[in-house]
Amino acid sequence: EIIDTSTPYSALIPLLSEMVLYYYESTHDLDLVKQALPVLEREYQFWMKTEHRVQLDDGLILNRYYSSNDLPRPEAYREDLAHTAHMSPEDANKFYTNIAAGAESGEDFTLRWFSSGTNLSTIETTSIIPVDLNAIMYKFENNMLKLHQFVGITPTIDFVRAMEQRKTAMDRYLYNEKYSQWFDYSLKNSSHIIKHYPSNWFPLWSGAFNRTDEKFKNQTVVSMLTSGLIQSGGVISTLGDSGQQWDSPNAWAPHQSLLVQSLLELATPNGIELAETIAWQWIKAAYVGFQKYGIMQEKYNGFIPGDPGKGGEYPPQKGFGWSNGVTIEFLSMYGNLQ
Numbered sequence: 201e202i203i204d205t206s207t208p209y210s211a212l213i214p215l216l217s218e219m220v221l222y223y224y225e226s227t228h229d230l231d232l233v234k235q236a237l238p239v240l241e242r243e244y245q246f247w248m249k250t251e252h253r254v255q256l257d258d259g260l261i262l263n264r265y266y267s268s269n270d271l272p273r274p275e276a277y278r279e280d281l282a283h284t285a286h287m288s289p290e291d292a293n294k295f296y297t298n299i300a301a302g303a304e305s306g307e308d309f310t311l312r313w314f315s316s317g318t319n320l321s322t323i324e325t326t327s328i329i330p331v332d333l334n335a336i337m338y339k340f341e342n343n344m345l346k347l348h349q350f351v352g353i354t355p356t357i358d359f360v361r362a363m364e365q366r367k368t369a370m371d372r373y374l375y376n377e378k379y380s381q382w383f384d385y386s387l388k389n390s391s392h393i394i395k396h397y398p399s400n401w402f403p404l405w406s407g408a409f410n411r412t413d414e415k416f417k418n419q420t421v422v423s424m425l426t427s428g429l430i431q432s433g434g435v436i437s438t439l440g441d442s443g444q445q446w447d448s449p450n451a452w453a454p455h456q457s458l459l460v461q462s463l464l465e466l467a468t469p470n471g472i473e474l475a476e477t478i479a480w481q482w483i484k485a486a487y488v489g490f491q492k493y494g495i496m497q498e499k500y501n502g503f504i505p506g507d508p509g510k511g512g513e514y515p516p517q518k519g520f521g522w523s524n525g526v527t528i529e530f531l532s533m534y535g536n537l538q
Contacts, residue, residue, distance in 0.1 A: 256369070263329070424459070451482075
């Protein structure tokens with residue numbers, strides 16, 4: 201699904217090209233790819249020709265989550281009004297913009313987007329260049345190159361150059377050599393936000409790294425191992441408990457899947473070993489939780505294997521699709537399923 205670019209609200213994380221690529225690799229349905237390409241190009245232009253695009257001082261381009269929304273969210277109208285009750289009209293409008301952008305990120309909500317501690321009222325999503333979005337955009341550009349090649353069509357956009365420029369920008373603005381990982385970038389402070397999130401390693405999944413640098417690859421695995429995020433019940437979302445659902449102690453299925461894929465992209469013994477460890481921790485948590493509660497959880501407590509997660513704007517959901525999907529994915533990879 202792609203939201204029309206005229207909407208004042210928000211889009212969705214740009215993963216449609218990944219779905220089309222998976223579908224093609226399974227079916228070799230070129231007709232579907234031909235039908236999808238104009239839609240995918242429209243989606244790409246949405247991210248590159250709206251205020252989601254950020255041109256930095258040296259001319260390089262990266263992306264951010266953004267919304268021009270200046271009203272309370274329809275799905276949380278009362279809650280948004282409560283958060284802005286003591287704000288000036290100008291500050292309230294900024295809050296509505298930033299909370300809609302936070303919803304667009306899929307991580308709604310997390311202290312990752314806050315400027316001050318665990319206070320949702322300080323949300324400033326549009327002032328942050330996130331690692332995960334730019335890793336996804338790099339993968340988007342690579343997928344578009346592949347899909348055009350499959351159907352023998354020359355793309356109207358130079359995706360090779362786009363990938364090269366994005367990797368240069370990610371290396372310059374997001375990668376931190378001291379910590380051997382990528383960090384979100386603050387547009388307000390022109391600096392890294394030195395906080396550990398699973399998304400810090402997503403550029404590995406997208407392929408935006410030097411595959412020939414063995415020292416870099418090994419240091420990257422060590423940085424993940426020592427981050428504090430890997431717990432017995434899953435990889436937690438952040439190290440801080442804000443009461444929001446995309447923070448500690450919650451472990452979410454998409455993070456587990458993308459981190460396992462990221463580690464496997466490194467193709468190093470320590471990366472392969474850690475990927476299997478993360479996968480089995482998730483499988484065990486899902487099994488223990490099902491034995492204890494009789495359901496699959498939407499999100500799990502990373503510190504108590506199998507227990508449900510907590511926090512957020514609604515109660516934990518039962519039988520959530522991606523918890524089932526990632527468990528099946530890991531079982532197919534490591535469970536010797538026929």
